[in-house]
Each structure stands twice: as C-alpha cells, then as structure tokens.
Amino acid sequence: MILFSSEIEFVFINRAKMNKLIIDAANKKIFLMIITSSDVYNITHENTKINYEKLTIIIKDFLLSKNRKISDITEIYINQGPGSFAGIRNSLSVVKAFKVAKKIDYYCYNLDKFNGEQDLSYENIPNLCKKYKIKKNLINPKYIS
Numbered sequence: 672m673i674l675f676s677s678e679i680e681f682v683f684i685n686r687a688k689m690n691k692l693i694i695d696a697a698n699k700k701i702f703l704m705i706i707t708s709s710d711v712y713n714i715t716h717e718n719t720k721i722n723y724e725k726l727t728i729i730i731k732d733f734l735l736s737k738n739r740k741i742s743d744i745t746e747i748y749i750n751q752g753p754g755s756f757a758g759i760r761n762s763l764s765v766v767k768a769f770k771v772a773k774k775i776d777y778y779c780y781n782l783d784k785f786n787g788e789q790d791l792s793y794e795n796i797p798n799l800c801k802k803y804k805i806k807k808n809l810i811n812p813k814y815i816s
Contacts, residue, residue: 692734692744693793696726696762697754703733704793705744711794712737723761730765744775748796751779751810763810776807 693704701722704713714733716722722729734740749766752759766777778800782791785799799805 688743689745690739690743691746691748691797692730693748693796694730694762694766695750695793696723696758697750697752698758701726701729701758701762702793703730705734705737705739706794706797713793718755718758720757723757726761726765727768741769741773741775744769744773746797747775747777748800749777749779751781753781753783767810770808778805778807779810780805 689708691706693702693706695702696718699718700715701718702713702715704711712733714736716729731741734743747766747769749762750759751763763779769775770777778797780796780800784803784805785791788795788799791799
C-alpha cells in the first residue's frame, strides 16, 4: 500500500487531537474531566435527580467553558459502578447517544477491575483501560441498591 503525504499528515493530525472525556455519575458527585494532549480540566456537580435529567447540558456547558465541543472528543470513559443506579443509567444513556450521533467510542470501567494499581486517579483511567484491555462500546453496569 502506498501512502501519500496528505494521508500521513491526516493520521498525524488525528492522533494529536486526542481529547478524552471522563464521566463518573456513580458516586456522590457527578464528576467530569477533559484530558487533552496538554491540559486536564475537571468539574463536579451535585448528584441529584435534576442534574441527571440535564446531564447532557452539564457536559455541553463544561466543554464550552473549555472552548471544546462534543465533536472534539475522541474517546469517552464512563464509570459503570458500583454506585448509584440512576447516575449510572443516565450517564450510560448519554454516552450511548454520543456514540450513535457522533461516532465517539466509549469505555466502561470500574475500579474493581484495576486491583493492585497504585494510581487510580481519573487522569490515569485511559491508561488503565488500555493496560487491562477494556473493550470499547461494551456495557456491563454494576449497581448498588
């Protein structure tokens, strides 16, 4: 196969534009993080029914506050539990909608899968998902009553 320089440049530009979104609505607070090649941003919101219902708006507003839009996101990482049933269900629904509408791959993680790891920070979640070969676009939530 012969690659022309424009094809190589396109691949390079795409890789450089990796923006990851982490969503965790399984705990007491809704946590969002954007990881870019040069910066990390995060925000929290109260984990309430009203905020579940406007999770898409919360995500959109957070992205806009950092001069990003959903089409800039290349991967989404979502906490699949254990935790709040409503938080997990709603965040999974939002992420599945992003997958359908914008073709963004997502990875469902839970910290139980990373036994023995020292760095369980949100910034490290993409690396841990890669290390433990978490499959993309697969949902297996773990609820706590």
